[in-house]
Amino acid sequence: MFRILRKTLGIGVVTEQDPAATDEALESLGIEVKRLVEARFNGSLAIREVDAGSCNGCELEIHAMNNPYHDVERFGIHFVASPRHADVLLVTGPVSRHMETALLRTWEATPAPKWVIACGDCACDGGIFGQDNYASCGGVEAVLPVDLRISGCPPAPLELLAGLRALIQAS
Amino acid sequence: MGRFDWLSEYLARLEDEHVLVRRGSAQKLAPAHVLEIDAEDWGRAARQASLMEYRWCGLWGDENAGQIRVYACLENDGDYLVLQTAVATDMPVLPSHVPSYPIADRPERHAQDMLGLVFSDSPDERRWIRHQAWPESSYPLRRNFSLPEQAASQPAPADGDYPFRAIRGEGVCEIPVGPVHAGIIEPGHFRFNVVGEEILSLEQHLGYVHKGIEKAAVGRSPEELVRLAGRVSGDSSVAHAWAACQALERASGCYPGARDVELRGLFCERERVANHLGDIGAICNDVGFAFALYQCSRLREDWLRRNRELFGHRLLMDLLVPGGVTRDLDSAGVESLKQDHQRLRQETDELFDILLDQPSLEDRLLNTGVLRPATAKALGCTGYVGKASGQGFDLRISNPYPPYAQLPMTGVCLSEGDVMARVQVRMEEIRHSLAWMDQLLERFSPGESSRDWRIPDGPCEGLGLVEGWRGEIITYVRLDASGRVARFFPRDPSWHSWPALERIVMGNIVPDFPVCNKSVNGSYSGQDL
Numbered sequence: 147m148f149r150i151l152r153k154t155l156g157i158g159v160v161t162e163q164d165p166a167a168t169d170e171a172l173e174s175l176g177i178e179v180k181r182l183v184e185a186r187f188n189g190s191l192a193i194r195e196v197d198a199g200s201c202n203g204c205e206l207e208i209h210a211m212n213n214p215y216h217d218v219e220r221f222g223i224h225f226v227a228s229p230r231h232a233d234v235l236l237v238t239g240p241v242s243r244h245m246e247t248a249l250l251r252t253w254e255a256t257p258a259p260k261w262v263i264a265c266g267d268c269a270c271d272g273g274i275f276g277q278d279n280y281a282s283c284g285g286v287e288a289v290l291p292v293d294l295r296i297s298g299c300p301p302a303p304l305e306l307l308a309g310l311r312a313l314i315q316a317s
Numbered sequence: 318m319g320r321f322d323w324l325s326e327y328l329a330r331l332e333d334e335h336v337l338v339r340r341g342s343a344q345k346l347a348p349a350h351v352l353e354i355d356a357e358d359w360g361r362a363a364r365q366a367s368l369m370e371y372r373w374c375g376l377w378g379d380e381n382a383g384q385i386r387v388y389a390c391l392e393n394d395g396d397y398l399v400l401q402t403a404v405a406t407d408m409p410v411l412p413s414h415v416p417s418y419p420i421a422d423r424p425e426r427h428a429q430d431m432l433g434l435v436f437s438d439s440p441d442e443r444r445w446i447r448h449q450a451w452p453e454s455s456y457p458l459r460r461n462f463s464l465p466e467q468a469a470s471q472p473a474p475a476d477g478d479y480p481f482r483a484i485r486g487e488g489v490c491e492i493p494v495g496p497v498h499a500g501i502i503e504p505g506h507f508r509f510n511v512v513g514e515e516i517l518s519l520e521q522h523l524g525y526v527h528k529g530i531e532k533a534a535v536g537r538s539p540e541e542l543v544r545l546a547g548r549v550s551g552d553s554s555v556a557h558a559w560a561a562c563q564a565l566e567r568a569s570g571c572y573p574g575a576r577d578v579e580l581r582g583l584f585c586e587r588e589r590v591a592n593h594l595g596d597i598g599a600i601c602n603d604v605g606f607a608f609a610l611y612q613c614s615r616l617r618e619d620w621l622r623r624n625r626e627l628f629g630h631r632l633l634m635d636l637l638v639p640g641g642v643t644r645d646l647d648s649a650g651v652e653s654l655k656q657d658h659q660r661l662r663q664e665t666d667e668l669f670d671i672l673l674d675q676p677s678l679e680d681r682l683l684n685t686g687v688l689r690p691a692t693a694k695a696l697g698c699t700g701y702v703g704k705a706s707g708q709g710f711d712l713r714i715s716n717p718y719p720p721y722a723q724l725p726m727t728g729v730c731l732s733e734g735d736v737m738a739r740v741q742v743r744m745e746e747i748r749h750s751l752a753w754m755d756q757l758l759e760r761f762s763p764g765e766s767s768r769d770w771r772i773p774d775g776p777c778e779g780l781g782l783v784e785g786w787r788g789e790i791i792t793y794v795r796l797d798a799s800g801r802v803a804r805f806f807p808r809d810p811s812w813h814s815w816p817a818l819e820r821i822v823m824g825n826i827v828p829d830f831p832v833c834n835k836s837v838n839g840s841y842s843g844q845d846l
């Protein structure tokens with residue numbers, strides 16, 4: 147127990163200490179997101195992530211939003227387990243045809259008002275897997291109305307956060 | 318012992334069984350040896366191989382000019398053997414390998430759905446990768462495939478009537494899970510049969526992220542193929558791209574220089590370290606030990622940021638191209654990496670010490686999710702799943718390719734087969750990778766990359782064999798006369814770890830499923846293709 151405490155105290159709060167420029171960007175971006183979330187979503191923005199056919203690269207970076215450096219929860223953004231608790235669906239992948247119905251049902255289960263973000267090049271327009279593909283729909287828009295596209299393969303955590311801010315500003 | 322010492326005995330056995338080997342080639346898919354046999358002997362050849370305890374590693378087909386050529390890959394003592402046969406496209410019937418190798422079940426069903434191959438004595442004819450997105454009688458990997466208009470214009474219905482194996486009995490309940498899971502993970506469907514909290518059986522239904530990678534590859538250039546291969550499974554981008562490069566380079570006879578393969582080795586080990594760090598944290602977190610998650614994800618983030626600084630991409634995507642690599646490392650970079658390694662070594666030594674000394678972790682991870690060595694062997698598991706269960710196979714060691722051929726890698730093999738052992742294998746592999754990368758950087762002298770790639774003159778084929786962080790990757794590539802991709806088949810190690818998970822969870826309690834699953838961490842995308 148002591149060793150854990152010592153380690154935890156020894157490392158301190160990396161979220162604030164890291165001197166890298168990217169973290170300043172994160173801070174300013176984050177604070178702005180937090181303000182917007184407070185103003186428009188009563189303090190908390192709930193996101194349901196749906197992998198609709200990604201290569202899993204996008205998921206790795208979405209996970210990274212929760213690591214101690216980014217820790218998006220401090221801005222009031224959190225990932226939820228059920229679409230019924232969600233304000234936003236964050237969808238990755240070119241939407242495989244096998245996930246089409248599951249994605250639609252997830253969307254139907256999300257209470258309005260709701261927003262859909264296409265996360266990553268695949269979700270934006272089919273990406274590397276292409277549009278002319280028997281097994282994929284070629285992007286989220288082919289299945290659901292999309293409110294925001296965040297491009298990148300995969301988008302880095304900071305790009306994701308910037309995208310979220312854009313969505314909140316526009317909504 | 319020399320390579321292929323065992324092959325003559327196998328050939329003798331085939332002769333005893335009156336299996337006619339039409340042709341054997343050591344060049345065509347080198348370093349694998351190819352044996353061409355008749356379709357009717359397909360099952361018997363597998364039977365002899367299984368009696369000799371060769372490991373079954375994969376199956377794929379290739380339709381061309383009215384026939385489907387079928388390949389099955391076997392391994393023994395680090396040597397690879399590819400059995401090859403051909404059947405007519407309009408009469409594509411073949412004996413199954415499943416009676417000798419149960420692990421062949423899903424690969425054969427995949428081939429059945431994609432190519433229309435019929436395995437005459439297969440005990441399991443259920444579709445696997447095809448749900449409802451395309452009609453039963455059309456096969457995407459055939460040249461003449463086109464999706465009927467009406468099928469393409471409507472949403473593909475959910476696959477609600479998949480015939481799961483039912484278990485009946487007093488108090489037995491069925492728990493369906495997925496395809497959309499509760500966390501930020503890939504989709505798939507699990508069907509549990511439980512009594513109380515105890516799992517009697519689990520059956521997986523995957524294929525949800527099937528996005529037609531094999532077909533999408535057809536017609537692309539070798540460069541585009543490598544980019545695509547880097548997205549077969551996003552966490553194994555380097556390893557899959559490397560396997561595709563190897564296959565292309567062997568097909569064309571254009572090999573990368575020493576410096577290029579050293580950089581590939583460096584990228585691949587960096588990928589391994591990043592993923593192992595992520596997994597160790599996530600496994601501990603699944604039993605409520607968040608401290609490990611935060612520490613490991615912090616170290617992982619440092620590591621990814623360095624990837625971006627030095628090589629331009631956090632997940633090291635698109636660094637490999639046919640014939641070489643796209644990024645170099647200058648001497649300042651070499652120095653900074655050495656310091657990184659030193660720091661990570663210190664941090665992980667301290668951290669892993671704490672983790673291995675936690676009674677609460679031990680309580681949850683020891684003896685949880687056990688995969689017995691005999692089962693791991695029968696399933697042909699490689700990577701950390703195999704290594705935690707007595708299967709020490711590692712391509713970097715068992716059949717080393719450059720740069721591992723010049724700079725040996727240390728292996729790890731445990732036999733407990735539980736979640737804890739799979740964590741320990743990851744910890745050991747981080748240590749070994751760090752030590753290996755340090756040695757690599759010592760001999761690493763900045764210089765010119767010697768990329769020399771040209772598209773081969775005629776049709777050709779090649780095999781890539783790479784040890785990714787998850788285990789052995791086997792990639793087959795065939796180029797047509799114009800140098801375009803005619804067939805691409807990447808075999809991710811997940812084909813073997815998914816069936817292993819079904820065995821692992823038996824007798825465990827439902828709340829331990831997440832940690833069992835995470836300790837195996839099969840790729841959905843790499844398997845669904």
Ligand code: SF4
Nearest residue numbers: 200201203266267268
């Ligand atoms: S955008 Fe890139 S990283 Fe994301 S799912 Fe597609 S291929 Fe993978």
